[in-house]
Amino acid sequence: MATQILMPALSPTMEEGTLAKWLVKEGDTVQSGDILAEIETDKATMEFEAVDEGVIGKILIAEGTENVAVNTAIAILAEDGEDIAQLEAPQASDAGNEAAPLASEAPASAAAARNSAPEPDTSPDWPEGTQLKQQTVREALRDAMAEEMRSDEDVFIMGEEVAEYQGAYKVSQGLLDEFGSKRVIDTPITEHGFAGIGVGAAFGGLKPIVEFMTFNFAMQAIDQIINSAAKTLYMSGGQMGAQMVFRGPNGAAARVGAQHSQDYAAWYAQIPGLKVVMPYSASDAKGLLKSAIRDPNPVIFLENEILYGRSFDVPVLDDFTVPFGKARIWREGSDVTLVSFGIGVQYALDAAEKLAAEGISAEVIDLRTLRPIDYDTVIASVMKTNRCVTVEEGWPVSSIGNHLSATIMERAFDYLDAPVINCTGKDVPMPYAANLEKLALVTTDDVIAAVKHVTYR
Amino acid sequence: MAARRAAKKTNVSGEELTQFYRDMLLIRRFEEKAGQLYGMGLIGGFCHLYIGQEAVVVGLEAAAEEGDKRITSYRDHGHMLACGMDANGVMAELTGRAGGYSKGKGGSMHMFSKEKHFYGGHGIVGAQVPLGAGLAFADKYRDNGRVTFTYFGDGAANQGQVYETFNMAALWKLPVIFVIENNQYAMGTAQMRSTSTKDIYHRGEAFGIEGEMVDGMDVLAVKDAGERAVTHCRKGKGPYILEVKTYRYRGHSMSDPAKYRTREEVQKMREERDAIENVRQMILEGKHATEEQLKTIDKEIKAVVNASADFAKESPLPDTSELWTDIYA
Numbered sequence: 001m002a003t004q005i006l007m008p009a010l011s012p013t014m015e016e017g018t019l020a021k022w023l024v025k026e027g028d029t030v031q032s033g034d035i036l037a038e039i040e041t042d043k044a045t046m047e048f049e050a051v052d053e054g055v056i057g058k059i060l061i062a063e064g065t066e067n068v069a070v071n072t073a074i075a076i077l078a079e080d081g082e083d084i085a086q087l088e089a090p091q092a093s094d095a096g097n098e099a100a101p102l103a104s105e106a107p108a109s110a111a112a113a114r115n116s117a118p119e120p121d122t123s124p125d126w127p128e129g130t131q132l133k134q135q136t137v138r139e140a141l142r143d144a145m146a147e148e149m150r151s152d153e154d155v156f157i158m159g160e161e162v163a164e165y166q167g168a169y170k171v172s173q174g175l176l177d178e179f180g181s182k183r184v185i186d187t188p189i190t191e192h193g194f195a196g197i198g199v200g201a202a203f204g205g206l207k208p209i210v211e212f213m214t215f216n217f218a219m220q221a222i223d224q225i226i227n228s229a230a231k232t233l234y235m236s237g238g239q240m241g242a243q244m245v246f247r248g249p250n251g252a253a254a255r256v257g258a259q260h261s262q263d264y265a266a267w268y269a270q271i272p273g274l275k276v277v278m279p280y281s282a283s284d285a286k287g288l289l290k291s292a293i294r295d296p297n298p299v300i301f302l303e304n305e306i307l308y309g310r311s312f313d314v315p316v317l318d319d320f321t322v323p324f325g326k327a328r329i330w331r332e333g334s335d336v337t338l339v340s341f342g343i344g345v346q347y348a349l350d351a352a353e354k355l356a357a358e359g360i361s362a363e364v365i366d367l368r369t370l371r372p373i374d375y376d377t378v379i380a381s382v383m384k385t386n387r388c389v390t391v392e393e394g395w396p397v398s399s400i401g402n403h404l405s406a407t408i409m410e411r412a413f414d415y416l417d418a419p420v421i422n423c424t425g426k427d428v429p430m431p432y433a434a435n436l437e438k439l440a441l442v443t444t445d446d447v448i449a450a451v452k453h454v455t456y457r
Numbered sequence: 458m459a460a461r462r463a464a465k466k467t468n469v470s471g472e473e474l475t476q477f478y479r480d481m482l483l484i485r486r487f488e489e490k491a492g493q494l495y496g497m498g499l500i501g502g503f504c505h506l507y508i509g510q511e512a513v514v515v516g517l518e519a520a521a522e523e524g525d526k527r528i529t530s531y532r533d534h535g536h537m538l539a540c541g542m543d544a545n546g547v548m549a550e551l552t553g554r555a556g557g558y559s560k561g562k563g564g565s566m567h568m569f570s571k572e573k574h575f576y577g578g579h580g581i582v583g584a585q586v587p588l589g590a591g592l593a594f595a596d597k598y599r600d601n602g603r604v605t606f607t608y609f610g611d612g613a614a615n616q617g618q619v620y621e622t623f624n625m626a627a628l629w630k631l632p633v634i635f636v637i638e639n640n641q642y643a644m645g646t647a648q649m650r651s652t653s654t655k656d657i658y659h660r661g662e663a664f665g666i667e668g669e670m671v672d673g674m675d676v677l678a679v680k681d682a683g684e685r686a687v688t689h690c691r692k693g694k695g696p697y698i699l700e701v702k703t704y705r706y707r708g709h710s711m712s713d714p715a716k717y718r719t720r721e722e723v724q725k726m727r728e729e730r731d732a733i734e735n736v737r738q739m740i741l742e743g744k745h746a747t748e749e750q751l752k753t754i755d756k757e758i759k760a761v762v763n764a765s766a767d768f769a770k771e772s773p774l775p776d777t778s779e780l781w782t783d784i785y786a
Contacts, residue, residue, distance in 0.1 A: 008496030011712035012503065032489060033508075033706065033727060035720065044714035049707075051493045070498055156598070182598070188628070193587050193621025200591015203576050204526070206598060227581050228588060235567035236577070237560035238783035272784050296786035 002057055004073040010039060010046045017041045018066045019074060028056045036075070037063070054079050117383055118376035121326055125283065126315040133316055138308040140282040141171050141247075144289035145209060147319070149179055152207065155293055156183040158194060159211030159248070168213045169249060169308055195221030195246070199228045199298075202242035207293060212248035215264050215302060229298035230273030245292045247301035250278070251343060251393050252430060252441060254306070261430035261437075263394035265342065268300040269370040269403075275324060276371040278302040280345035282312035284368055287322030295324070304343045325372035329381075333363035336451050337381040339404055340391035341367040344442065347423075348391045351447035360455060370400060378404060379411050386417040387454040391447055396424040418454035423447050469677055471745025474736055477519070477676045479754055481511035481733045484535040486762045487544055488707075491534065491551055491565075494766060495711050500551045503580075504565045507535035509706035512732035513638050514539035516679025517606055517699075520687050524601070528576040528589040529608035531566035532705075536608065540573045544761055548769035556772030560779055583609060583616030586635070590622045590696075593633035604632045604690040612643025614657045620664075623696070627664040630695035634686045635661075637698065638673070640705040645717040658700035668698025674730040704730070 007017065018040040024030060030050045037048045057078035061068055068074065135143075149155045156179075161168045163176040163186040176184040187194040191212065198210040212218045218225065225246060233241030252261035268276045275297050279285040285303070292299040314320075330345065331352050338348040345366045352362035363381050367373060382388050388408055390401030401422030408420055426440045488506040495504050507514075510532075518539045521527070529536045537547050542558065550557025550568050558568040566580040576592060579585040589607025596603040613619060614637055626633050637658060643651050654660060658668035667689065671682040679701060686697040704726045708715045715723075740746050746754075 006497060009498050009711075010496070012501060014712075041712075043712065044716075046712070046714050047720075049492075051489050070496075188621075188624060190621040190624065192618045193625055196584065196587025196618060197591040197594055197622065197625060200528075200576075200588035200593075201595045201598070202591070203588065204592040204595025206595045223581055223584060224587065228579070228584055232569075232577070233786055234783045235559055235563040236569035236783075237558065237562050238786075239559070239569050239571050240576070241786050243786070275785075 002076050002078045003052060003054070005036065005075040005077055007061070007068045007070050007072045007074050008039070008048055009070045010041050010048070011043060014041045014070060016067050016069045019061050019063055019068050020045060022059060022063045024056050026056050026059055030054065030056060030077070050077075052077060118380050120374065120376040120380050122329070125287065125322055125328070126317060126320065131316040132313040134311045135282050135314040136309055136311050137279075137282045137285045137303070138169070138171055140286035140312075140314055141289055141303065142173055142175065144286045145172070145293070146175060146178065148290055148293040149175070149183060152293075154205065155207045155209065156185065157209040157211060158185040158187050158198060160187055160189055160213045162186060162211050167211075169305060171303075171308070172211065191217045191220035192224065196224040196228065198244060199224050199242050202229070202244040202298075203232070203240055208244045209293065210244065210246045212246065214260060214305075215248050215250040216260050216262055218246065218248070218264070225274075225298070225300070226271055230271050233297070234273060241296065242298045243296045245289070245299045245301050247289070247292075248303060249305040249308070250302035251304050252425075252437075255432060255434065255437060257432045258429035263342075263392065263425065265302060265370055265392065266394050266399050266403075268302075269373075269400060270398075271371075273298070274371060275299045275369065276302070277324065277369050278342040279368060280307065280342055280366050282310070283314045283320070284322055284328065284366070286314060287320050288324070288368060290319075290321045291324060294321075302342065307343055322368070324369045325374050326368070327374035327377040328366045328368055329363065329377065330366055331362065331364040333361040333385065335361045335385055335455055336387040336389060337363045337365060337378065337385045338389050338391060338447065338451070339365045339367065339378055339401075341370060341400070342393065344391040344393055347442060347444045347447050350444040351451065354444070354448060355451055358457075360451060360457065362451060367400075375407055375411070379408065382408055382412045383415045386415050388416075388420045389423060389447060389450045389454060390420065391423045391442060393425050393442055396422060396427050399424050418456070421450040421454055423450050471740065471743060473519075474740050474743070474745055475754070477515055478733065478736045478740060478751070479758065480515045480518075480539060481676065481736065482755065482758045483544070483761065484511045484515070484538050485733060486758050487538060487548070487765065488534060490762045490766050491548065492707070492711070494548075494552065494769070499770065500565070501553065502564060503531065504551065504711045505532040505709065506707045506711075507532055507705070509726070509731075510638060510640060510673065510703045511535060512676035512679055513636070513673045513701050513703050514608075516676040517636065517683040519680040520683030521604075521606065522687075524574065524603045525687075526574040526576060526589075526592045526596070526603060526605040527608070528585045528592060528605065529578070530582065530585055530610060530613065531578070531580045532610070533566065533568065533578045537568060537570070537575055540570075540575050542568075542570050542573050542575060544765035545768040548765040549772045552769040552772070553774070554769060554772035555775045555779075556768060561775040562779065562783065583613040583618050585609060586613065586616070586619045587622045589635075590626045590631050590633050593626070593631040593696075594629065597629070597631055602691055604634055604687055606634050606636055608636045608638055610643065611637060611639040611641065611648050611652065611657060612646070614660070615643070615652060620660070623661060623664040623666055626696040627666050630693060632690040632693075633696045634683075634690060635666075635668075635696060635698045637700040638703055639700055640703050642705070642709070642717065644709040645713070647717065656700065658698045661698040666696050666698055668700060671699050671701045673701035673703030674732045674735065676732055676736060
């Protein structure tokens with residue numbers, strides 16, 4: 001049976017082209033792969049190959065013809081032995097029109113929730129009367145990993161200096177002794193490579209904890225984190241993903257200069273497919289890390305070097321976890337809402353303390369997780385205080401604070417008595433000099449000044 | 458270059474040869490059809506055809522056992538068909554339909570099958586190499602005797618993460634076979650213009666990884682080398698490199714004007730070295746099958762491919778609700 005040879009689409013964007021030259025003539029026998037014609041697209045001249053074998057019956061479009069639409073019949077291919085003279089020029093094919101465009105559909109929007117007062121989950125993190133102990137963030141993180149490794153053989157940790165050195169920041173101290181070198185693995189200094197091996201191991205069903213000595217070095221591995229870990233579940237139609245944790249210190253330490261002092265919270269929070277955690281306290285570090293290890297998705301767990309040695313109350317419970325997407329209210333207040341996460345919470349709490357002395361009552365919210373974000377707790381608070389200041393260490397452009405400001409505007413515009421102010425790190429690379437570094441960071445004084453601005457004091 | 462090892466052609470059965478013929482022909486016909494559907498606008502975006510390289514995956518799959526894993530780049534249709542994934546599901550993914558392996562959300566470059574231990578389908582050149590070593594890491598962790606075939610091209614062989622991976626794979630003795638499908642062109646750049654060494658597998662020596670050059674237009678040689686590699690890995694000796702010299706007849710992707718090589722070069726390869734034609738000749742010369750019987754196979758393959766195209770056209774577009782699914786597990 002004769003088949004039509006159609007004007008091909010030779011690039012993702014081609015809609016029409018010039019049939020520059022025929023390399024066959026009527027009556028020629030062609031094999032699959034033979035060059036039939038040269039076709040000019042807007043980008044290049046391309047050779048057009050035969051897909052089927054047969055005899056060129058009729059050439060329908062003469063060479064030199066311009067603006068030939070994709071899918072126009074340009075020739076007829078007869079099977080061997082078919083009578084060429086019988087062939088008729090067909091009507092224009094509509095084969096290409098089969099792929100109907102996707103119906104556009106508005107995405108689920110926050111608009112539905114606009115101006116309705118949310119009812120956030122305000123349940124306590126642990127039952128009243130639970131015994132508490134003082135523990136550093138560092139110890140809490142180690143305990144979380146050890147507990148999860150005890151209960152699940154598939155959990156292992158890999159990274160630079162995690163085993164014999166006991167952790168560059170001593171977070172993995174003691175893990176090698178308890179779990180051995182099969183599950184506590186020192187890697188070479190090769191972030192791109194070992195992050196990729198970690199993701200592959202997760203595809204293979206293990207639950208890796210990949211430690212970056214600091215998140216600054218994860219820049220080397222960013223492709224594996226985003227393109228491989230975060231997107232595979234979606235690209236595979238739900239067949240496989242990466243249950244794993246990428247963790248390590250993030251943000252400024254002290255006097256280590258521009259390349260070692262950066263807060264990546266907003267970067268990772270932008271990526272669908274990732275979950276992003278940034279704890280402040282030891283109990284949150286523990287409870288959230290245990291949740292992160294159990295979560296079936298890739299989790300970015302952003303720690304802070306300065307907080308590692310800080311002690312907090314941690315509940316003495318056999319299996320203490322903190323759920324994602326539930327903010328913590330550290331301090332209730334009525335005049336202004338301070339929203340922060342990670343070490344920013346410290347600045348917010350210090351500011352709230354000083355503001356209280358001046359008669360300003362600040363509510364302090366610790367988001368704890370940035371993907372998902374507990375919008376409801378923020379919105380409910382802003383509806384009560386009518387003012388909001390966000391606090392974070394990262395840069396101002398496209399910050400978490402920017403995103404919260406937009407959300408508050410969408411959902412609680414009528415409740416605002418002042419514009420939301422974002423307190424952030426300054427828009428400069430981190431300087432080394434002690435005085436300049438201090439100026440570059442967000443400070444308690446910045447927060448106090450912002451609060452006075454929004455409360456018109 | 459190490460001497461090319463001649464395949465033990467005397468040991469191959471007619472049945473096996475015929476199976477190779479069938480498997481390679483399926484890939485070629487499937488890819489030709491994909492090219493055709495692309496030309497009709499039914500397949501969009503990037504589409505990288507495997508025509509010419511069929512002997513590589515078919516030979517290596519013959520060396521694999523149930524449970525072994527495989528992972529590759531974006532030129533992945535052949536790998537999927539060779540490991541037993543359904544032609545309908547692959548073609549429907551190419552057309553972006555609900556019946557595709559990724560429900561239409563992955564496309565030509567991103568397909569997966571847990572059932573067939575096919576781990577993609579990766580679009581960033583070289584990124585699949587550490588991922589493949591990671592799969593092997595998981596197998597070693599579980600001590601289950603499985604190996605992972607990690608495919609990448611001569612172009613990807615210049616990515617830094619490949620050598621980061623070589624180092625760790627050798628250090629930890631991971632059961633991974635690095636298959637360098639050297640089709641001699643990294644997109645439009647010939648190997649001699651992009652790669653400092655003539656034989657890429659030699660680079661493994663720097664890491665203590667054994668390897669060899671294989672004639673990728675000879676399916677029997679590929680299978681033979683694959684068996685050596687698999688044995689090496691299963692014995693716990695760590696990774697192995699196969700540099701398989703092959704040739705892609707078509708452009709890098711559909712929009713490749715192919716000005717970096719002559720038409721004569723391609724034609725010469727097709728006429729003198731074509732892997733499918735070679736096996737066809739061996740079958741006929743060994744009287745394992747008649748012309749007539751091979752024609753029957755051709756017809757069967759054509760029917761499978763045509764059915765996959767029909768399925769891919771008729772399968773519905775993914776429901777719009779799918780936009781929001783599979784982001785989180």
